[in-house]
């Protein structure tokens with residue numbers, strides 16, 4: 448039974464989907480005003496891994512994640528470049544796909560844009576006003592936080608604490624327009640400085656940030672969704688306000704499980720990443736230098752709620768692990784060629800045991816660290832099998848498939864090798880084998896080095912020498 452930590456109750460709970468066999472997930476996506484930073488990638492990878500685990504265990508996952516494409520940051524960045532908001536946001540939507548595809552982050556089932564849903568947003572806000580949960584004030588529309596029962600419950604904040612904070616955070620003009628400092632904007636009236644506006648019953652303006660997620664989550668996934676996810680910094684105010692708006696509108700529970708991923712720190716001093724600290728690292732830049740599979744594995748193997756320290760050492764460790772896992776897979780794959788066509792009961796049993804260990808770990812709130820131990824033990828089984836005097840091809844084939852399926856949950860792809868032939872390389876390998884047979888190790892090493900400089904890696908296995916390109 449899968450158990451997930453629900454931020455709402457601060458407890459691990461049994462996971463029960465609303466509809467048997469289906470998981471409806473909504474994950475807050477990035478504001479598309481720049482290349483995504485490593486914190487955005489962490490969130491995307493954390494929830495992609497969770498999605499992949501559901502799919503591994505047979506669920507169909509409807510995964511909705513938005514792009515915020517109207518927001519003060521976009522308006523500011525577009526102005527600085529002298530281009531339209533649309534032009535700027537379209538550029539970084541495209542960049543998002545280019546940067547996340549190499550990390551094996553699956554595309555969302557639906558990737559809605561806030562600006563494509565302005566009419567839906569207006570209808571939603573009209574309903575909140577009609578129900579008395581929201582009010583118009585000088586062209587803005589605000590949500591009456593105090594009217595919503597349990598406001599702040601998700602982030603364990605009391606309205607009185609929030610009131611003190613709210614008065615410090617907002618400017619005097621906005622404070623004067625609100626009935627209460629804790630109220631928040633669902634619609635912002637036009638500002639003479641800002642060109643991007645839409646007509647509404649409250650005059651020209653644009654949506655507040657939080658409203659888009661309430662509108663798009665309920666539109667694509669229904670009034671109650673199974674899982675709502677996002678970075679832990681979103682619990683307040685963003686998710687707190689999403690809950691108030693959605694539940695005021697539908698009268699139903701918005702999300703059954705609230706999952707929040709931890710932060711990323713950059714460098715060894717564990718500083719929280721921020722632009723002001725000068726360690727704002729974009730994925731766009733990282734993947735020019737770091738193998739995206741290594742970055743993916745590094746991030747996917749930290750449990751989603753835990754912080755990740757993005758350091759050189761962590762990347763190096765992930766690179767070593769990735770190499771070890773790939774080598775285990777390739778060695779057994781190569782060995783199968785000379786395998787027997789009978790089943791190996793012991794190997795079948797070992798495959799089952801490691802699969803169960805993997806599932807048990809992931810069922811415990813996606814404990815990827817324990818899941819990695821199961822995978823590492825499984826890799827040892829593959830290595831031992833590859834070295835055995837006799838190998839069962841059918842059992843080893845199943846072992847490879849199960850091993851690859853586990854790695855796929857973590858976003859790492861090891862596919863069967865396409866048979867590559869190169870007579871000149873085969874000739875050198877044959878010459879090296881002959882040199883080794885006559886104990887001419889100097890010549891054998893020379894050949895290995897010669898191949899290495901042309902990007903060919905030579906592996907000595909029980910079934911003979913195999914080579915592959917780096």
Ligand SMILES: [Zn+2]
Pocket residue numbers: 474475476660685689
């Ligand atoms: Zn959101």
